[in-house]
Amino acid sequence: MPDLLEPGPAGLVGRAAEETLLRDLLTSSRLVTVTGAAGVGKSRIAATVAAGLDDGPWRRIVPVRWQGRGLAEPGDLAAETVRALTGRRTCPRRVDVTRALRDLPGPDVLLFLDDADPVHTECVGLVQRLLMAVPEARVLVTSRRALGLGAERVLRLAPLDTGGPDSGGEGGVPPAVEMFMRLARAAVPGFRAEGADLRAVTDICRTLEGVPLAIELAAGQTVRHPVTELAGLLERHQCWLGSTGPVLRRHRSLREAVGAGYVLCERPVRVVWGRASIFEGSFSESTAAFLCAGGGVSPDQVPSCLARLVAAGVLRPLDDPGGVRRVRYRMSRAAREFGLERLAGSGEFPVAAERRVLHCRRVAEVAENLWGTGCQRQAVHLVRDELDDLAAMIRHALTEPDHAEAALRCLVDLWFWWVAYDNETEGRDHLLRLLPLCESGSPTAVRALWLAAWLTASADPRGARVLLGRAWPAAVLAGDNATIGRIAHVQGVVALCEYDAETAAEHFREAADTTPLHAPGGPSPAVSQASLAMVQATFAPRAARRSARRAMTHPGTRDDAWASLLARYAQAFLEHRRGHGGRARQRAHRALADLDPRLPAPHAAAGLNQLIADIETGTRGGLHLRTVPLPHRGVRMLDPVAGPATR
Incomplete structure (x- = not known):
């Protein structure tokens, strides 16, 4: 199997890491293949590194470029390779490449087979024969996929980094953004991007997924479009990107670059x-x-x-x-x-x-x-x-x-x-x-x-009541207790939005009593019971303790981690209100420890974290309404004594 090498996160330090690795591979290996997706810069980095190795273990570099030639007949690659090696104008398809290489005054050459995808099958056989017959020969290949030969060392190029905590580049600028800025300045002298424009450039690079060809084509569009407008255009569609500048047809538009690989697929x-x-x-x-x-x-x-x-x-x-x-x-x-x-x-x-x-x-x-x-x-x-x-x-x-x-x-x-x-x-x-x-x-x-x-x-509490009014008659006529119970739960949420804790508690109690156990399609009665405990904590601590215990021992809580988290918040909040800060903090930490850090945190986690902060700062604090859960603007709390408050 070929030895596959990937230089870590793409764009960690631009293309410097890839160039260094490719240089080392070329001096130590007889067959190196540079692979990657369309437009990632395979040909450019291979040609740059090979041409810069003046002290490489070969006397000359013989490039054989298939770009723009399309699909080939068997023997076309061999004929083109012999023509490049010998300098002939034409060569027959049935030609012995190994003999032509041996007949050279110095067979220690680097054969550079660029863009070998259209002749991939023939390239595999030709390279294998060359390496076996001519020990001095070395081969560099660029292709979207590896040849699959045992002696092959593969460098897979990834797109440039578009931003993140480990981004490289000058001054911490991601390599993709750095490339866009450099090319945009070449297209529009004096080009600068700060503030909103810089954010638009970053969005452009992320939309283009750090593909160098796409970034190059997009930077050329700064002549026609401001970067904020260009970001919107690319968000909707990006295959329209193109330019008449590149010599190679497949580099003149992003659509043609992608399509060049599509036509080669079965x-x-x-x-x-x-x-x-x-x-x-x-x-x-x-x-x-x-x-x-x-x-x-x-x-x-x-x-x-x-x-x-x-x-x-x-x-x-x-x-x-x-x-x-x-x-x-x-x-x-x-x-x-x-x-x-x-x-x-x-x-x-x-x-x-x-x-x-x-x-x-x-x-x-x-x-x-x-x-x-x-x-x-x-x-x-x-x-x-x-x-x-x-x-x-x-x-x-x-x-x-x-x-x-x-x-x-x-x-x-x-x-x-x-x-x-x-x-x-x-x-x-x-x-x-x-x-x-x-x-x-x-x-x-x-x-x-x-x-x-x-x-x-x-x-919009009033709009919510209108929606509930449309749902209530249909649920009653259908005898759907699950929907009736959930409507009652939402009525409790609406009352809580209006800071009417006692009315909210009545609705949550009705929801807990009405919703059937294990009814699918909505919150379980254990969630309503836990919400009841939280709301009662603001005006009836003893009743809240009973409701919290019922929520924790409710048959549905065992299979409902969300209901359990709400009930544990209610218990911790009650302990804090009673002055038992240490016990409340311990309950809150245990509840948070059970959350999966790989998943987004439910709303109750915000209430538990706020409760811990209140305990550590000695703040009495109020009920974190987000926990119910309640969509909010800012962090809203209901204080048992002072009423509603906003932090």
Whole structure:
């Protein structure tokens, strides 16, 4: 197997690390291949380093460039190689390259086979024969994928770093931003970017994912567009980037650079590329098999097609293929845009969009089931992995009414993601845009109404009451106790938004008594019981202690980590109010220690952290309303004595 080398995080110190590593490889190895995705700079770095090695173990460099020649017939590479070695004008296809190399006055040459993708198969055989027959020969290859020979040393180039705590560059500027600024100054003398313009440049580089060719083409557009306008254009689409300057046709536009690899793929790989471009985020192998199979591509062909796309730099694996978790893939943005163009052109986009809806429905149902059966960490992991495609499916449903009902069901099934975590605004906006597209009296619409009311309560309590008023009659007529109980819970949230703690407590008590145990699709009665304890702590400490104990011992709490966290916050808050700071701090720390640091923290974590801060500073503090949870503007608290306060 070839020896694969990757110089750590891309752009850690620009391209200096890659150049140094390639220089070392060329002086110590007979076969070096530089690989990477389209536009990453393989040819440029290989040519620069090879030309700069005056003291290399070879007498001369013989370049054989296939750029712009397209697909080849068997023997074309051999003929072109002999022509470059001997200086002949023409050579027959049936020619002995090893003999031509031996006949040279000094066979110790560096053969530079640039852009070998169109002749990849012939290149493998030719290089293998050369290395075996001519011990003095050395070969440098640039290609999107490695040759796969045993003597091969592979340097895989990654895009430039676009920003982060370990970014290199001058003055801490990320290498991608540094490159854009340098090229923009060459295009527009005196170009400067500060403040909003500098943030726009950083956004441009991140949108282009640090691909040097894309950054070069984008920097050239500063002649026509201000960087803030250019950032918006590229956010919507980037394959339009182009220039008449580059000599090579495939470097004249981002679309042609990506398309140069597309035309070399076999038909099944092209089909999988196009269909997988429907994924806006990461996806698993099994999901790709579900969505990409059909039309001459069988499900068992999809994994090998994904592997080829990874080798070509179109896909990037996000996990270790040999790790515990199943590997997930993400398509580069330029490749995805190119694939979507092909998908739409083939007329397959509606089918792919329909399959994405089915996939998202399955994800939402599984996540909701996991949440309701005590596997809440797994549910959050699943939603986080699939969130980009869930959002894309919802956006598409706004323009495709036939998908609106399914999208609304997904939103409602994922109620915990919008409510328990910091995603209220996004969830509310999706719900309020989809609800008018769906049948008003359907069970899904009724569930969506109470969820939308919950997410609207803080910004617009009156609007939340209107939404609840629309949901209440349908729930009563249907005899749906689960929805009736959840409407009562949201009424408690609305009352709490208006700082009416006693009314809120009555509604939470009604919700805890009405909602059936283990009813899917919303907060459990244990959550309402814990919310009751928290609110009672502001005006009835003894009743709050009883409610907190009931919440902790509630049958649903055992399988509901969120309800348990709320109940533990209530207990800690009560201990703090009674003056037992040490005991309250200990309870709060234990509750926080049970949270998974790899997942976003639920709202109750903010209340626990604030409680610990109040204890350590000697502040009496109030109830952290965010814990209920309650969408908020700023950190709002309800003080048992002074009433509402804002920090």
